[in-house]
Amino acid sequence: MSTPSPAGTARPTQDVLNPTPDYLAFWRERHICTLTTHRPDGSPHVVPVGVTYDPEAGLARVISNKHSKKVRNVLASQGGPQGGARVAVCQLEGRRWATLEGRAVVRTDEASVAEAVRRYAERYGRTPSPNPDRVVVEISLERAMGRA
Numbered sequence: 001m002s003t004p005s006p007a008g009t010a011r012p013t014q015d016v017l018n019p020t021p022d023y024l025a026f027w028r029e030r031h032i033c034t035l036t037t038h039r040p041d042g043s044p045h046v047v048p049v050g051v052t053y054d055p056e057a058g059l060a061r062v063i064s065n066k067h068s069k070k071v072r073n074v075l076a077s078q079g080g081p082q083g084g085a086r087v088a089v090c091q092l093e094g095r096r097w098a099t100l101e102g103r104a105v106v107r108t109d110e111a112s113v114a115e116a117v118r119r120y121a122e123r124y125g126r127t128p129s130p131n132p133d134r135v136v137v138e139i140s141l142e143r144a145m146g147r148a
Contacts, residue, residue, distance in 0.1 A: 014144035016100070017058055026091075026098055026148035027053040030124055033091040035062055035137070037073035037104070045073055051089045052119035053100060060089055060100045060139040061116040066108070067133060074104045074137055087139055098146030102139040112136050 014023050033051040036044050047070055049062045064071050077085030084103025091098055107113065116136035121127040128134075 012145055012147050014098075014146065016141040016144045017055055019055055019144060020148070023098060023144070023146060023148040024053075024055065026093075026096055026146070027051075028123060029093075031091040031093060033089050035070055036088045036090070037070050037085060038077060038087075039073055040076055045069060049089070050120055050124050051091070051100075052116070052123050054119065058141045060102070060141060061119060062089065062137040062139070063113070063116045063120055063128065063134055064137055065131065065133050066106075066135045071106055071135060071137065074106050078103075078105045084140060087137070089139065096146070096148050098148055099144070100139065100141050101143040102141040104137050104139045107136045107138050112138065 014020060032048050034046050035049045035051070036046045039045050049064070049070075052061045054061070062070075074085040074087065084105050086101075087104040088099055088101045113134055113136050116138075117128060117134070
């Protein structure tokens with residue numbers, strides 16, 4: 001599905017909860033992604049991460065250390081009136097690309113972290129070593145776009 005952009009060119013959008021099979025397959029392949037958060041001054045902070053996409057729940061997840069800058073950025077913004085920090089995750093390979101946008105919160109509870117680690121291990125083919133400081137950046141998805 002494509003919708004016209006303001007310039008009149010096609011922008012490939014996806015239904016976050018019901019993506020095309022090719023788009024979903026691309027998100028299940030092993031790719032390094034980027035996570036974009038915003039620093040307190042509003043400038044973007046872009047870092048490489050592993051991301052899992054759960055269209056059934058409308059979520060993307062990123063595991064991280066609770067002391068990381070990306071986590072601090074989300075925590076600084078998640079108390080806003082919209083209930084979460086605006087973030088985006090993206091991956092690309094050649095001409096294929098996919099972006100997911102939404103509002104992120106940091107989850108620290110054991111069940112949320114364990115689910116994120118399980119999904120990471122499934123996608124990336126390895127279980128991360130234990131980390132008592134691990135948290136999950138959980139993104140409630142609002143928009144998906146790409147060419148897969």
